[in-house]
Amino acid sequence: xxxxxxxxxxxxxxxxxxxxxxxxxxxxxxxxxxxxxxxxxxxxxxxxxxxxxxxxxxxxxxxxxxxxxxxxxxxxxxxxxxxxxxxxxxxxxxxxxxxxxxxxxxxxxxxxxxxxxxxxxxxxxxxxxxxxxxxxxxxxxxxxxxxxxxxxxxxxxxxxxxxxxxxxxxxxxxxxxxxxxxxxxxxxxxxxxxxxxxxxxxxxxxxxxxxxxxxxxxxxxxxxxxxxxxxxxxxxxxxxxxxxxxxxxxxxxxxxxxxxxxxxxxxxxxxxxxxxxxxxxxxxxxxx
Amino acid sequence: xxxxxxxxxxxxxxxxxxxxxxxxxxxxxxxxxxxxxxxxxxxxxxxxxxxxxxxxxxxxxxxxxxxxxxxxxxxxxxxxxxxxxxxxxxxxxxxxxxxxxxxxxxxxxxxxxxxxxxxxxxxxxxxxxxxxxxxxxxxxxxxxxxxxxxxxxxxxxxxxxxxxxxxxxxxxxxxxxxxxxxxxxxxxxxxxxxxxxxxxxxxxxxxxxxxxxxxxxxxxxxxxxxxxxxxxxxxxxxxxxxxxxxxxxxxxxxxxxxxxxxxxxxxxxxxxxxxxxxxxxxxxxxxxxxxxxxxxxxxxxxxxxxxxxxxxxxxxxxxxxxxxxxxxxxxxxxxxxxxxxxxxxxxxxxxxxxxxxxxxxxxxxxxxxxxxxxxxxxx
Numbered sequence: 286x287x288x289x290x291x292x293x294x295x296x297x298x299x300x301x302x303x304x305x306x307x308x309x310x311x312x313x314x315x316x317x318x319x320x321x322x323x324x325x326x327x328x329x330x331x332x333x334x335x336x337x338x339x340x341x342x343x344x345x346x347x348x349x350x351x352x353x354x355x356x357x358x359x360x361x362x363x364x365x366x367x368x369x370x371x372x373x374x375x376x377x378x379x380x381x382x383x384x385x386x387x388x389x390x391x392x393x394x395x396x397x398x399x400x401x402x403x404x405x406x407x408x409x410x411x412x413x414x415x416x417x418x419x420x421x422x423x424x425x426x427x428x429x430x431x432x433x434x435x436x437x438x439x440x441x442x443x444x445x446x447x448x449x450x451x452x453x454x455x456x457x458x459x460x461x462x463x464x465x466x467x468x469x470x471x472x473x474x475x476x477x478x479x480x481x482x483x484x485x486x487x488x489x490x491x492x493x494x495x496x497x498x499x500x501x502x503x504x505x506x507x508x509x510x511x512x513x514x515x516x517x518x519x520x521x522x523x524x525x526x527x528x529x530x531x532x533x534x535x536x537x538x539x540x541x542x543x544x545x546x547x548x549x550x551x552x553x554x555x556x557x558x559x560x561x562x563x564x565x566x567x568x569x570x571x572x573x
Numbered sequence: 574x575x576x577x578x579x580x581x582x583x584x585x586x587x588x589x590x591x592x593x594x595x596x597x598x599x600x601x602x603x604x605x606x607x608x609x610x611x612x613x614x615x616x617x618x619x620x621x622x623x624x625x626x627x628x629x630x631x632x633x634x635x636x637x638x639x640x641x642x643x644x645x646x647x648x649x650x651x652x653x654x655x656x657x658x659x660x661x662x663x664x665x666x667x668x669x670x671x672x673x674x675x676x677x678x679x680x681x682x683x684x685x686x687x688x689x690x691x692x693x694x695x696x697x698x699x700x701x702x703x704x705x706x707x708x709x710x711x712x713x714x715x716x717x718x719x720x721x722x723x724x725x726x727x728x729x730x731x732x733x734x735x736x737x738x739x740x741x742x743x744x745x746x747x748x749x750x751x752x753x754x755x756x757x758x759x760x761x762x763x764x765x766x767x768x769x770x771x772x773x774x775x776x777x778x779x780x781x782x783x784x785x786x787x788x789x790x791x792x793x794x795x796x797x798x799x800x801x802x803x804x805x806x807x808x809x810x811x812x813x814x815x816x817x818x819x820x821x822x823x824x825x826x827x828x829x830x831x832x833x834x835x836x837x838x839x840x841x842x843x844x845x846x847x848x849x850x851x852x853x854x855x856x857x858x859x860x861x862x863x864x865x866x867x868x869x870x871x872x873x874x875x876x877x878x879x880x881x882x883x884x885x886x887x888x889x890x891x892x893x894x895x896x897x898x899x900x901x902x903x904x905x906x907x908x909x910x911x912x913x914x915x916x917x918x919x920x921x922x923x924x925x926x927x928x929x930x931x932x933x934x935x936x937x938x939x940x941x942x943x944x945x946x947x948x949x950x951x952x
Contacts (some may be wrong), residue, residue, distance in 0.1 A: 431739065431777070461679050463646050463673070463675070465692070466645075466665075467644055467667070467672070468673075468696060469670075469697055471665070472665075479681055482683045
């Protein structure tokens with residue numbers, strides 16, 4: 286005989302969600318709310334902290350610089366990641382695992398160790414500089430510049446580009462390319478008209494992941510970049526740890542969050558699959 | 574534009590194909606993937622203009638590889654492929670001007686039906702008004718008017734395959750290549766699309782190469798069948814020819830059912846013996862390849878086999894053998910008796926009327942057939 290459960294009582298399976306919900310609410314929801322609450326004057330209902338962002342002459346500049354840096358990183362990882370992901374769909378299971386391990390390597394090294402590693406490589410007269418000098422580029426400075434930061438960030442963010450691309454490219458039926466060729470397209474045209482459009486979901490997902498994550502980078506620009514070219518996360522860190530301007534930091538944080546959410550929404554409309562993003566984010570973690 | 578899909582120009586007065594489309598000549602072509610034996614092994618075949626040629630064979634027999642070689646998706650290890658007199662052996666696929674239809678349709682999912690069909694025309698820089706006209710024309714030919722703005726995912730399997738067919742013929746290819754195009758469809762739809770493909774072939778009149786592993790499909794559709802076996806062509810001929818006059822045991826077994834009596838190496842010019850039976854041989858029924866020596870087999874189709882209760886009832890001049898009824902299959906239009914034949918009890922088949930319920934499992938019977946209904950093939 287089954288004991289019947291009243292209609293209004295939720296299924297007991299939902300009880301399993303309580304720890305996760307409590308944890309998320311406690312360590313994400315509450316602080317998020319607090320910083321937002323402070324940004325509007327802790328009950329004073331003022332927008333002065335927001336208007337200050339647009340008038341202080343620094344925030345907008347840093348925001349634009351961050352966006353630009355993130356965009357460059359996104360383009361670099363896309364150009365590197367697309368052929369890489371394509372290769373992953375073309376090789377056997379063994380080589381595919383090797384390629385996955387190689388691209389995930391940055392995640393298995395501590396963020397600090399990795400950044401100091403880049404530091405050593407990028408120093409003036411360091412390994413990288415001496416290497417590219419062999420090709421005649423002997424005036425390239427990487428330490429303390431945006432280029433150096435871009436390089437280091439691209440390495441870490443490559444998996445966020447490669448994995449959604451791989452899942453999108455792996456789902457494309459290669460016989461479509463044969464069909465296009467039989468219908469009169471040379472191989473490159475077949476790729477451009479058939480294969481590439483079908484990979485758009487993966488491209489958008491990878492770009493949005495990479496871009497939003499790049500926007501929040503802190504350690505890498507702080508260590509490798511120049512203090513005069515700080516990015517938005519450094520500005521946030523400065524406000525909270527040095528200026529103790531929690532209201533201003535809250536407003537800045539909220540602004541960045543809103544910009545990011547708008548971008549994600551837009552990308553979703555562009556055909557990127559949130560399911561792909563979620564799966565990949567879950568697979569790799571978001572440690573930086 | 575020369576050979577439109579306009580029906581007036583493609584069929585003669587009696588509706589007979591006027592035989593346009595290219596001749597396809599395979600001259601000793603071989604494709605070796607470096608495996609135990611070549612996927613296609615020294616195949617020579619001429620497919621005539623306008624002909625409906627079917628490549629039939631079990632999976633792994635080389636029929637699809639041969640089609641891919643013709644299409645240009647695979648490169649030849651050796652040999653020559655000619656379209657009419659042009660050597661296309663090294664011509665890339667996109668320059669061969671051959672229409673291809675795949676088993677999984679291979680429609681471009683990001684394009685509409687009209688976009689898919691217009692694709693080969695756009696690649697050929699056909700002016701826009703003409704593209705629209707020809708897309709409409711070919712949609713009518715495959716009876717999909719009004720579906721032009723649908724996406725492939727919104728269509729049923731049968732409709733998708735019609736779109737694939739339309740896309741493959743809209744640019745007047747020199748020949749149409751179909752790789753198991755009906756393999757993914759259910760039985761009724763297959764039958765409907767077989768009729769459709771035959772009609773379209775009649776109306777367009779192009780050379781058509783059709784790959785299938787389904788012998789019924791091959792028999793229904795083809796002008797000629799090339800039966801593939803282990804990378805080679807076992808036999809080429811009309812469906813009637815392959816069914817009635819198989820050269821080898823493989824052919825006899827692949828097309829239709831038969832009872833097979835292994836004859837070993839005995840001469841087949843005169844009467845032959847099997848177990849303790851002695852059978853007359855009609856020299857007209859001995860396959861060319863069985864005359865040259867080597868092991869042979871005698872095969873009889875089930876519809877040629879008569880069943881009687883004892884030897885006295887066997888018509889004079891007929892060959893006969895003792896058998897026991899092992900099973901009875903009711904097929905609707907007829908019944909098939911499965912027999913255990915002779916001392917060894919090899920499997921035999923005889924077709925009897927559906928209404929004939931005189932036999933029960935275990936009955937001892939005599940199976941007989943006329944010598945001119947049997948066939949002696951190379952085994």
